[in-house]
Amino acid sequence: MDNTIVATHDTHAEEHHHSLPQLRHHFETEEQQREAGTFGMWLFLLTEIMFFGGLFFAYLLYRNWYNPAFVAASNQLSIPMGTVNTAILITSGFFMALAVWAAEVRKQSLLVMFLILTTVFGCAFLGVKYFEYKEKWEKHHIPGASFDVSEFINPPVSAKTGKPIEEPLSPDMARKTQIFFVLYFAMTGMHALHMIIGIVLLFWLIARARKGDFSSGYVAPIENFGLYWHFVDIVWIFLFPLLYLINRHPGT
Amino acid sequence: MSSEYHDPANVNNPEHADHHIVQPGTYIAVYITLLVFTGITVGAAFIDLHILNPIIAVGIACFKAVIVMLFFMHVIYQSKLIKLTVSAGFFTFLILIAMTLTDYISRAWGRW
Numbered sequence: 001m002d003n004t005i006v007a008t009h010d011t012h013a014e015e016h017h018h019s020l021p022q023l024r025h026h027f028e029t030e031e032q033q034r035e036a037g038t039f040g041m042w043l044f045l046l047t048e049i050m051f052f053g054g055l056f057f058a059y060l061l062y063r064n065w066y067n068p069a070f071v072a073a074s075n076q077l078s079i080p081m082g083t084v085n086t087a088i089l090i091t092s093g094f095f096m097a098l099a100v101w102a103a104e105v106r107k108q109s110l111l112v113m114f115l116i117l118t119t120v121f122g123c124a125f126l127g128v129k130y131f132e133y134k135e136k137w138e139k140h141h142i143p144g145a146s147f148d149v150s151e152f153i154n155p156p157v158s159a160k161t162g163k164p165i166e167e168p169l170s171p172d173m174a175r176k177t178q179i180f181f182v183l184y185f186a187m188t189g190m191h192a193l194h195m196i197i198g199i200v201l202l203f204w205l206i207a208r209a210r211k212g213d214f215s216s217g218y219v220a221p222i223e224n225f226g227l228y229w230h231f232v233d234i235v236w237i238f239l240f241p242l243l244y245l246i247n248r249h250p251g252t
Numbered sequence: 253m254s255s256e257y258h259d260p261a262n263v264n265n266p267e268h269a270d271h272h273i274v275q276p277g278t279y280i281a282v283y284i285t286l287l288v289f290t291g292i293t294v295g296a297a298f299i300d301l302h303i304l305n306p307i308i309a310v311g312i313a314c315f316k317a318v319i320v321m322l323f324f325m326h327v328i329y330q331s332k333l334i335k336l337t338v339s340a341g342f343f344t345f346l347i348l349i350a351m352t353l354t355d356y357i358s359r360a361w362g363r364w
Contacts, residue, residue: 031271038334046341053345060349061356079294086290094283097274097324104273223326230324234317240290241309245297 022218034220041224045231052235055187059242062179069176072152072166074246076141077184078132082244085128086236092121093233096226103222108215111222115209118229119202122195129192136181143182149174184243191239194232201225272329282323289316 027033063070099114140148152174155166169177205225208214214222293312297305322328327338 034271035331035333038330039337042334042337042341046337046344049341049345050348053348057349057352060353083290083294087287090283090286090290093320093324094279094286097279097282098276101274101276101279227325230320233324234320237316237320238310238313241293241297241313245293245309247305248297249300 022220037220037224038227041227045227048231052187052190055183055190056238059183059187062183063246066173066176066179068167068169069152069173070180071247072169073177073180074243075166075248076139077244078135079244079248081128081132082240085125086240088121088125088128089233089236092118092125093230095121096229100219100223100226103214103219106215106217108209108212111214112206112209115202115206119199119206122199122202126192126195129188141181142185143178147178149177152177187239187243191232191235194235198229198232272326274323274326274329278323282319285319286316
Protein backbone atom coordinates (compact mmCIF):
# COMPACT_ATOMS: atom_id res chain seq x y z
CA MET A 1 0.00 0.00 0.00
CA ASP A 2 2.83 2.33 0.90
CA ASN A 3 4.57 1.58 -2.35
CA THR A 4 1.69 2.83 -4.43
CA ILE A 5 1.83 6.13 -2.60
CA VAL A 6 5.58 6.36 -3.06
CA ALA A 7 5.23 5.66 -6.75
CA THR A 8 3.13 8.78 -7.25
CA HIS A 9 5.89 10.97 -5.79
CA ASP A 10 9.42 11.56 -6.87
CA THR A 11 10.88 11.03 -3.40
CA HIS A 12 14.35 12.24 -4.30
CA ALA A 13 13.18 15.54 -5.64
CA GLU A 14 10.83 16.03 -2.70
CA GLU A 15 13.23 14.93 0.01
CA HIS A 16 13.98 18.43 1.21
CA HIS A 17 10.37 19.46 1.37
CA HIS A 18 9.27 16.21 2.90
CA SER A 19 10.76 16.65 6.36
CA LEU A 20 8.95 19.03 8.63
CA PRO A 21 10.83 22.08 9.91
CA GLN A 22 10.92 20.75 13.47
CA LEU A 23 13.09 17.77 12.47
CA ARG A 24 16.46 18.46 14.08
CA HIS A 25 19.53 17.69 12.04
CA HIS A 26 20.92 15.18 14.54
CA PHE A 27 17.98 12.85 13.97
CA GLU A 28 17.85 10.71 10.88
CA THR A 29 14.09 10.59 10.64
CA GLU A 30 11.07 12.10 12.30
CA GLU A 31 10.21 8.69 13.73
CA GLN A 32 13.57 8.58 15.44
CA GLN A 33 13.14 12.08 16.82
CA ARG A 34 9.68 11.22 18.07
CA GLU A 35 10.91 8.06 19.76
CA ALA A 36 13.80 9.90 21.40
CA GLY A 37 11.36 12.49 22.74
CA THR A 38 8.98 9.85 24.07
CA PHE A 39 11.91 8.01 25.64
CA GLY A 40 13.08 11.15 27.42
CA MET A 41 9.58 11.95 28.63
CA TRP A 42 9.21 8.45 30.08
CA LEU A 43 12.52 8.75 31.89
CA PHE A 44 11.20 11.91 33.52
CA LEU A 45 7.93 10.18 34.41
CA LEU A 46 9.85 7.31 36.00
CA THR A 47 11.57 9.76 38.35
CA GLU A 48 8.08 11.03 39.19
CA ILE A 49 6.95 7.46 39.90
CA MET A 50 9.86 7.07 42.32
CA PHE A 51 8.94 10.37 43.97
CA PHE A 52 5.29 9.47 44.52
CA GLY A 53 6.39 5.91 45.28
CA GLY A 54 8.10 7.11 48.45
CA LEU A 55 4.83 8.62 49.64
CA PHE A 56 2.94 5.44 48.76
CA PHE A 57 5.47 3.41 50.70
CA ALA A 58 5.08 5.60 53.79
CA TYR A 59 1.33 5.10 53.42
CA LEU A 60 1.73 1.33 53.19
CA LEU A 61 3.77 1.16 56.39
CA TYR A 62 1.68 3.47 58.54
CA ARG A 63 -1.57 1.96 57.35
CA ASN A 64 -0.35 -1.39 58.66
CA TRP A 65 1.03 0.02 61.90
CA TYR A 66 -1.93 2.23 62.81
CA ASN A 67 -4.73 0.50 60.95
CA PRO A 68 -7.63 1.52 63.29
CA ALA A 69 -6.58 5.18 63.06
CA PHE A 70 -6.35 4.95 59.27
CA VAL A 71 -9.81 3.35 59.04
CA ALA A 72 -11.43 6.02 61.21
CA ALA A 73 -9.65 8.91 59.53
CA SER A 74 -10.32 7.59 56.02
CA ASN A 75 -14.03 7.42 56.78
CA GLN A 76 -13.94 11.19 57.34
CA LEU A 77 -13.38 11.70 53.62
CA SER A 78 -16.40 12.20 51.39
CA ILE A 79 -16.99 9.31 48.98
CA PRO A 80 -19.36 11.30 46.70
CA MET A 81 -16.78 14.07 46.33
CA GLY A 82 -13.95 11.61 45.78
CA THR A 83 -15.89 9.59 43.23
CA VAL A 84 -17.08 12.66 41.32
CA ASN A 85 -13.52 13.99 41.32
CA THR A 86 -12.21 10.70 39.97
CA ALA A 87 -14.74 10.88 37.14
CA ILE A 88 -13.82 14.53 36.49
CA LEU A 89 -10.13 13.71 36.29
CA ILE A 90 -10.70 10.72 34.01
CA THR A 91 -12.82 12.98 31.77
CA SER A 92 -10.01 15.53 31.70
CA GLY A 93 -7.56 12.80 30.69
CA PHE A 94 -9.99 11.57 28.05
CA PHE A 95 -10.12 15.02 26.44
CA MET A 96 -6.32 15.21 26.61
CA ALA A 97 -6.14 11.92 24.71
CA LEU A 98 -8.54 13.35 22.12
CA ALA A 99 -6.37 16.49 21.91
CA VAL A 100 -3.40 14.32 20.91
CA TRP A 101 -5.55 12.75 18.23
CA ALA A 102 -6.71 16.19 16.99
CA ALA A 103 -3.09 17.33 16.73
CA GLU A 104 -2.13 14.18 14.84
CA VAL A 105 -4.88 14.66 12.24
CA ARG A 106 -4.09 18.42 12.15
CA LYS A 107 -7.50 19.72 13.17
CA GLN A 108 -6.64 23.01 14.82
CA SER A 109 -10.06 24.07 16.11
CA LEU A 110 -10.72 20.61 17.58
CA LEU A 111 -7.30 20.62 19.22
CA VAL A 112 -7.93 23.99 20.87
CA MET A 113 -11.38 22.86 22.00
CA PHE A 114 -10.08 19.61 23.53
CA LEU A 115 -7.23 21.42 25.29
CA ILE A 116 -9.70 23.91 26.75
CA LEU A 117 -11.95 21.05 27.92
CA THR A 118 -8.92 19.35 29.51
CA THR A 119 -8.19 22.60 31.37
CA VAL A 120 -11.81 23.10 32.43
CA PHE A 121 -12.07 19.62 33.93
CA GLY A 122 -8.65 20.00 35.54
CA CYS A 123 -9.82 23.21 37.22
CA ALA A 124 -13.07 21.52 38.25
CA PHE A 125 -11.04 18.83 39.98
CA LEU A 126 -9.10 21.44 41.93
CA GLY A 127 -12.38 23.20 42.76
CA VAL A 128 -13.83 20.06 44.35
CA LYS A 129 -10.53 19.52 46.15
CA TYR A 130 -10.81 23.04 47.59
CA PHE A 131 -14.15 22.19 49.21
CA GLU A 132 -12.75 18.95 50.59
CA TYR A 133 -9.76 20.76 52.11
CA LYS A 134 -12.05 23.47 53.47
CA GLU A 135 -14.13 20.88 55.34
CA LYS A 136 -10.97 19.43 56.88
CA TRP A 137 -9.96 22.93 57.97
CA GLU A 138 -13.33 23.57 59.60
CA LYS A 139 -13.31 20.23 61.44
CA HIS A 140 -9.76 20.80 62.70
CA HIS A 141 -8.56 17.74 60.85
CA ILE A 142 -5.40 19.41 59.61
CA PRO A 143 -2.41 17.94 61.47
CA GLY A 144 -0.75 20.29 63.88
CA ALA A 145 -1.32 22.14 67.15
CA SER A 146 -5.06 22.65 66.61
CA PHE A 147 -5.78 19.11 65.45
CA ASP A 148 -8.96 17.82 67.09
CA VAL A 149 -9.08 14.13 68.08
CA SER A 150 -12.41 14.31 69.93
CA GLU A 151 -14.42 12.91 67.03
CA PHE A 152 -12.20 9.83 66.94
CA ILE A 153 -12.30 9.23 70.72
CA ASN A 154 -16.04 9.91 71.05
CA PRO A 155 -17.60 9.25 67.64
CA PRO A 156 -21.08 10.73 67.16
CA VAL A 157 -23.90 8.32 68.05
CA SER A 158 -26.09 7.16 65.21
CA ALA A 159 -29.78 8.02 65.73
CA LYS A 160 -30.88 4.80 64.06
CA THR A 161 -28.90 2.18 65.95
CA GLY A 162 -28.07 4.14 69.11
CA LYS A 163 -24.45 3.04 68.72
CA PRO A 164 -21.43 5.13 67.73
CA ILE A 165 -21.09 5.35 63.94
CA GLU A 166 -17.42 4.54 64.26
CA GLU A 167 -15.31 2.30 66.45
CA PRO A 168 -14.09 4.63 69.27
CA LEU A 169 -10.31 4.89 69.39
CA SER A 170 -8.07 5.06 72.44
CA PRO A 171 -6.57 8.56 72.89
CA ASP A 172 -3.20 7.17 71.87
CA MET A 173 -4.49 5.64 68.63
CA ALA A 174 -6.70 8.67 67.98
CA ARG A 175 -3.59 10.86 67.82
CA LYS A 176 -2.29 8.61 65.06
CA THR A 177 -5.09 9.78 62.78
CA GLN A 178 -2.84 12.79 62.24
CA ILE A 179 -0.43 10.55 60.35
CA PHE A 180 -3.23 9.63 57.98
CA PHE A 181 -4.04 13.28 57.43
CA VAL A 182 -0.37 14.19 56.97
CA LEU A 183 -0.18 11.59 54.22
CA TYR A 184 -3.56 12.66 52.84
CA PHE A 185 -2.46 16.27 52.51
CA ALA A 186 1.05 15.40 51.32
CA MET A 187 -0.17 13.01 48.65
CA THR A 188 -3.23 14.89 47.40
CA GLY A 189 -1.34 18.19 47.80
CA MET A 190 1.58 16.96 45.70
CA HIS A 191 -0.94 15.63 43.20
CA ALA A 192 -2.73 18.99 43.15
CA LEU A 193 0.59 20.79 42.67
CA HIS A 194 1.23 18.63 39.62
CA MET A 195 -2.25 19.52 38.35
CA ILE A 196 -1.57 23.25 38.84
CA ILE A 197 1.72 22.98 36.94
CA GLY A 198 -0.14 21.05 34.25
CA ILE A 199 -2.86 23.69 33.97
CA VAL A 200 -0.24 26.44 33.59
CA LEU A 201 1.35 24.40 30.80
CA LEU A 202 -2.08 23.88 29.25
CA PHE A 203 -2.63 27.66 28.99
CA TRP A 204 0.70 27.91 27.18
CA LEU A 205 -0.20 25.00 24.87
CA ILE A 206 -3.63 26.48 24.12
CA ALA A 207 -2.03 29.81 23.15
CA ARG A 208 0.39 28.03 20.84
CA ALA A 209 -2.30 25.74 19.43
CA ARG A 210 -4.40 28.78 18.54
CA LYS A 211 -1.47 30.11 16.52
CA GLY A 212 -1.45 26.82 14.62
CA ASP A 213 1.88 25.59 16.00
CA PHE A 214 0.63 22.03 16.40
CA SER A 215 -1.57 21.60 13.35
CA SER A 216 1.07 21.08 10.72
CA GLY A 217 2.49 17.78 11.91
CA TYR A 218 4.41 19.01 14.97
CA VAL A 219 2.72 17.12 17.79
CA ALA A 220 5.60 16.38 20.19
CA PRO A 221 4.71 19.05 22.82
CA ILE A 222 1.06 17.96 22.84
CA GLU A 223 1.96 14.30 22.99
CA ASN A 224 4.55 14.68 25.74
CA PHE A 225 2.28 16.90 27.79
CA GLY A 226 -0.39 14.23 27.32
CA LEU A 227 1.97 11.69 28.86
CA TYR A 228 2.46 13.98 31.87
CA TRP A 229 -1.26 14.61 32.27
CA HIS A 230 -2.10 10.90 32.10
CA PHE A 231 0.60 10.20 34.65
CA VAL A 232 -1.08 12.63 37.04
CA ASP A 233 -4.33 10.73 36.33
CA ILE A 234 -2.69 7.45 37.25
CA VAL A 235 -1.46 8.84 40.57
CA TRP A 236 -5.04 9.78 41.43
CA ILE A 237 -6.33 6.38 40.28
CA PHE A 238 -4.23 4.91 43.12
CA LEU A 239 -4.82 7.71 45.62
CA PHE A 240 -8.60 7.47 45.46
CA PRO A 241 -9.09 3.86 46.66
CA LEU A 242 -6.14 4.03 49.06
CA LEU A 243 -7.27 7.20 50.83
CA TYR A 244 -11.05 7.13 50.51
CA LEU A 245 -11.97 3.45 50.52
CA ILE A 246 -9.92 1.84 53.30
CA ASN A 247 -12.85 0.41 55.24
CA ARG A 248 -16.34 1.55 54.36
CA HIS A 249 -18.29 -1.13 56.17
CA PRO A 250 -17.82 -0.34 59.88
CA GLY A 251 -19.38 -2.64 62.43
CA THR A 252 -19.53 -5.67 60.17
CA MET B 253 -3.42 1.85 8.92
CA SER B 254 -3.63 5.60 8.58
CA SER B 255 -1.29 5.64 5.58
CA GLU B 256 -2.50 9.16 4.94
CA TYR B 257 -0.29 10.46 7.75
CA HIS B 258 2.45 7.88 7.46
CA ASP B 259 5.63 8.86 5.69
CA PRO B 260 6.31 5.99 3.28
CA ALA B 261 9.71 7.39 2.38
CA ASN B 262 10.95 6.53 5.85
CA VAL B 263 12.68 3.21 5.25
CA ASN B 264 15.95 4.03 7.02
CA ASN B 265 14.80 3.05 10.45
CA PRO B 266 12.68 -0.07 10.35
CA GLU B 267 13.45 -0.61 14.04
CA HIS B 268 11.49 2.47 14.98
CA ALA B 269 7.84 1.83 15.58
CA ASP B 270 5.35 2.89 12.98
CA HIS B 271 3.72 6.15 13.83
CA HIS B 272 0.29 5.01 14.87
CA ILE B 273 -2.57 7.43 15.35
CA VAL B 274 -5.00 6.13 17.96
CA GLN B 275 -8.56 6.74 16.85
CA PRO B 276 -11.18 8.40 19.10
CA GLY B 277 -13.18 5.15 19.22
CA THR B 278 -10.39 3.52 21.21
CA TYR B 279 -10.28 6.46 23.60
CA ILE B 280 -14.04 6.36 24.14
CA ALA B 281 -13.90 2.63 24.91
CA VAL B 282 -11.06 3.17 27.40
CA TYR B 283 -12.86 6.14 28.96
CA ILE B 284 -16.05 4.15 29.55
CA THR B 285 -14.03 1.23 30.97
CA LEU B 286 -12.30 3.60 33.40
CA LEU B 287 -15.61 5.06 34.59
CA VAL B 288 -17.16 1.61 35.01
CA PHE B 289 -14.23 0.38 37.07
CA THR B 290 -14.34 3.53 39.21
CA GLY B 291 -17.92 2.56 40.02
CA ILE B 292 -16.92 -1.05 40.72
CA THR B 293 -14.13 -0.03 43.09
CA VAL B 294 -16.52 2.19 45.09
CA GLY B 295 -19.14 -0.56 45.21
CA ALA B 296 -16.62 -3.19 46.25
CA ALA B 297 -15.47 -1.01 49.15
CA PHE B 298 -18.91 -1.25 50.79
CA ILE B 299 -18.90 -5.06 50.81
CA ASP B 300 -17.03 -6.67 53.66
CA LEU B 301 -14.50 -9.05 52.13
CA HIS B 302 -11.91 -8.78 54.92
CA ILE B 303 -8.39 -9.12 53.52
CA LEU B 304 -9.71 -9.16 49.96
CA ASN B 305 -10.97 -5.53 50.17
CA PRO B 306 -7.59 -3.82 49.79
CA ILE B 307 -6.42 -6.46 47.31
CA ILE B 308 -9.44 -5.82 45.06
CA ALA B 309 -9.05 -2.05 45.42
CA VAL B 310 -5.37 -2.12 44.44
CA GLY B 311 -6.04 -4.70 41.73
CA ILE B 312 -8.68 -2.51 40.09
CA ALA B 313 -6.40 0.54 40.40
CA CYS B 314 -3.58 -1.40 38.73
CA PHE B 315 -5.90 -2.51 35.94
CA LYS B 316 -7.04 1.08 35.36
CA ALA B 317 -3.46 2.36 35.43
CA VAL B 318 -2.38 -0.27 32.92
CA ILE B 319 -5.10 0.57 30.39
CA VAL B 320 -4.35 4.29 30.80
CA MET B 321 -0.68 3.57 30.07
CA LEU B 322 -1.33 1.19 27.19
CA PHE B 323 -3.91 3.29 25.34
CA PHE B 324 -4.01 6.90 26.60
CA MET B 325 -0.21 6.94 26.84
CA HIS B 326 0.17 4.85 23.67
CA VAL B 327 2.65 2.41 25.20
CA ILE B 328 1.05 -0.51 23.36
CA TYR B 329 1.85 1.16 20.02
CA GLN B 330 5.41 2.15 20.91
CA SER B 331 8.71 0.54 20.03
CA LYS B 332 10.34 -2.13 22.17
CA LEU B 333 12.71 0.47 23.60
CA ILE B 334 9.84 2.45 25.13
CA LYS B 335 8.03 -0.65 26.35
CA LEU B 336 11.22 -1.90 27.98
CA THR B 337 11.89 1.50 29.56
CA VAL B 338 8.43 1.66 31.11
CA SER B 339 8.46 -1.90 32.40
CA ALA B 340 12.03 -1.60 33.71
CA GLY B 341 10.99 1.52 35.64
CA PHE B 342 8.08 -0.24 37.32
CA PHE B 343 10.20 -3.29 38.01
CA THR B 344 12.82 -1.12 39.74
CA PHE B 345 10.07 0.55 41.74
CA LEU B 346 8.77 -2.84 42.90
CA ILE B 347 12.28 -3.88 43.91
CA LEU B 348 12.61 -0.73 46.01
CA ILE B 349 9.29 -1.41 47.74
CA ALA B 350 10.00 -5.10 48.30
CA MET B 351 13.54 -4.65 49.59
CA THR B 352 12.52 -1.82 51.94
CA LEU B 353 9.62 -3.91 53.23
CA THR B 354 11.93 -6.80 54.10
CA ASP B 355 13.64 -4.47 56.56
CA TYR B 356 10.44 -3.30 58.23
CA ILE B 357 8.94 -6.77 58.38
CA SER B 358 12.04 -8.40 59.86
CA ARG B 359 12.64 -5.72 62.51
CA ALA B 360 9.52 -6.67 64.43
CA TRP B 361 9.84 -10.36 63.62
CA GLY B 362 7.34 -12.37 65.62
CA ARG B 363 5.89 -9.30 67.35
CA TRP B 364 3.20 -8.42 64.80
